[in-house]
Amino acid sequence: MSPIRYLIVTADDFGVGPPTSRGILDLALMGRLTTSVLLVNSPYAEESVAAWKLDGEPIDLGWHACLTLDRPVSPPRDVPSLVDVDGRFRPLASFLKRVALGLVRRDDVRRELQAQCERFIDLVGRPPAIVNSHHHIHALRLIGRELAGVSARFENRPFVRRVREPWWKIASIPGARGKRILLNVIGSGEARRLDRRGYPGADWLAGVSDCRTSYDPELIVRWLSDLPGRIVEWACHPGEFDPTLAGRDGELEDGALAWRVNELKMLADERFVAACRQAGFVVASPSILADMLGTRGRYVA
Numbered sequence: 001m002s003p004i005r006y007l008i009v010t011a012d013d014f015g016v017g018p019p020t021s022r023g024i025l026d027l028a029l030m031g032r033l034t035t036s037v038l039l040v041n042s043p044y045a046e047e048s049v050a051a052w053k054l055d056g057e058p059i060d061l062g063w064h065a066c067l068t069l070d071r072p073v074s075p076p077r078d079v080p081s082l083v084d085v086d087g088r089f090r091p092l093a094s095f096l097k098r099v100a101l102g103l104v105r106r107d108d109v110r111r112e113l114q115a116q117c118e119r120f121i122d123l124v125g126r127p128p129a130i131v132n133s134h135h136h137i138h139a140l141r142l143i144g145r146e147l148a149g150v151s152a153r154f155e156n157r158p159f160v161r162r163v164r165e166p167w168w169k170i171a172s173i174p175g176a177r178g179k180r181i182l183l184n185v186i187g188s189g190e191a192r193r194l195d196r197r198g199y200p201g202a203d204w205l206a207g208v209s210d211c212r213t214s215y216d217p218e219l220i221v222r223w224l225s226d227l228p229g230r231i232v233e234w235a236c237h238p239g240e241f242d243p244t245l246a247g248r249d250g251e252l253e254d255g256a257l258a259w260r261v262n263e264l265k266m267l268a269d270e271r272f273v274a275a276c277r278q279a280g281f282v283v284a285s286p287s288i289l290a291d292m293l294g295t296r297g298r299y300v301a
Contacts, residue, residue: 003230004230004282005229005230005231005232005280005281005282006230006231006232006281006282006283006284006289007034007224007231007232007233007234007276007279007281007282007283007284008034008035008130008159008202008231008232008233008234008283008284008285008286008289009032009033009034009035009234009236009267009276009283010033010034010035010036010037010062010130010132010161010233010234010235010236011024011027011028011033011035011036011037011236011237011238012036012037012064012132012134012235012236012237013037013039013064013134013237013239013249014036014037014038014039014048014052014061014064015038015039015040015042015044015045015048015049015064016039016042016044016069016239016242016244016245016248016249017042017044017239017242017243017244017245017248018044018047018048018051018242018244019239019240019241019242019243019244020238020239020240020242020244020245020260021044021048021051021052021239022051022239022240023238023239023240023260023261023264024036024238024239025051025052025055025058026264026268027238027264027267027268028055028058028059029055029058030268032267032268032272032273033059033236033267034059034060034283034284034285034286035059035060035061035062035129035130035285035286036059036060036061036062037061037062037063037064037128037130037131037132038061038062038063038064038120038123038124038128039064039066039069039070039134040063040064040066040073040116040119040120040123041066041069041070041071041072041073041089041116041119042066042069042070043070044244045119045123046123049061049123049124059285060129060130060285060286060287061124061128061129062128062129062130062131062132062158062159062286063116063117063120063128063130063131063132063158064132064133064134065113065116065131065132065133065134065137065138065143065147066089066116066133066134067082067089067095067109067112067133067134067137067143068089068090068091068092068095068134068135068137069089069091069134069248069249070088070089070248071083071087071088071089072087072089072112072115073112073115073116073119074111074112074115078108078111079108079111079112080105080108081098081103081104081105081108082095082104082108082109082112092135092137095137099140099142099143104142106142106146109142109143109146110146110149110150113146113147113150114150117150117151117153127154127158128158129158129159129285129286129287130158130159130160130161130286131147131151131158131159131160131161132160132161132235133147133161136161136163136183136187136208138160138161138163138190139163139183139186139187139190139191140186140190141186141189141190141193144190144193144194145193147160148160148193148194148197148199151199157198157199157200158199158200158286159199159200159201159202159286159289160194160199160200160201161201161202161205161233161235162187162191162194162195162201162202162203162204162205162233163183163184163186163187163190163191163205164183164184164187164188164191164204164205165180165183165184165204165205165206165208166204166227166228167184169204169206169223169227170184172222173219173222173223175209176208176209179208180208183208200289201231201233202229202231202232202233203227203228203229203230203231203232204227204228204229204232204233205232205233205235206223206224206227206232206233206234206235207223207233207234207235207236208235217269217271217272217274217275218275220272220275220276220279221275221278221279223279224275224276224279224280224281225278225279225280231289232281236263236267237259237260237263238260238261238263238264238266238267239260239261239263239264240260240261240264241257241258241260241261242257242260243257245257
């Protein structure tokens, strides 16, 4: 018999806006997701966690470390290389340029990630079952090293997203190929370092796309069915139409806010479940896998 293979279905950006969080929770109550990850620095984080608790904590809630949206948890004066003159994080393109030029200070990154980790514990009441980052910035060595250092405060470490995909899969699956190639180039090295340090995580990441990609069940089967490894993570960004994202994560006029609604519809479709099953996966949460692999941790203050 073939060994059981597990699929983690992770909804990124929980807490970014109330309608987005509501859509994620509705999918969780339908059994379509196994985990979501919280933007603790979002102005809507606290009310989103309250809604998650009111719904009975239907999924694992992890930490979505962020240095490219909204304001830091730390006082801006304490992390000057991360913020603009208004005390807000710089957008992704500007952040990446400053990292490349050596203008982002390691101490600032460490200080802000530690503050976000502590904020997560305060809001949720326990450590995250899974850790990743907004815009996959932990694939960068500077960020990945500091995120691993903060996560080392867990006696046994949480799942950390591996930002890597087989090269032949990038060639065979359409959509966002340029983005996926870049992430693979910078993410594979950091993934190997996480492997060596003993951080649990999925073997491969699937589902990385751009805002225009529309999935169908046949594509999902093709994407997942011949991926190697025992554990695969499917990253997604579902949500209800969310006007709070205008000017923060898209614009009302350019149609960019509709892509979260499209992903929500895809995940809510019964054919998504059938496609995962047809690809040979059992859907499982990180906490269950942590129990199976003996990696459940306790926060070390």
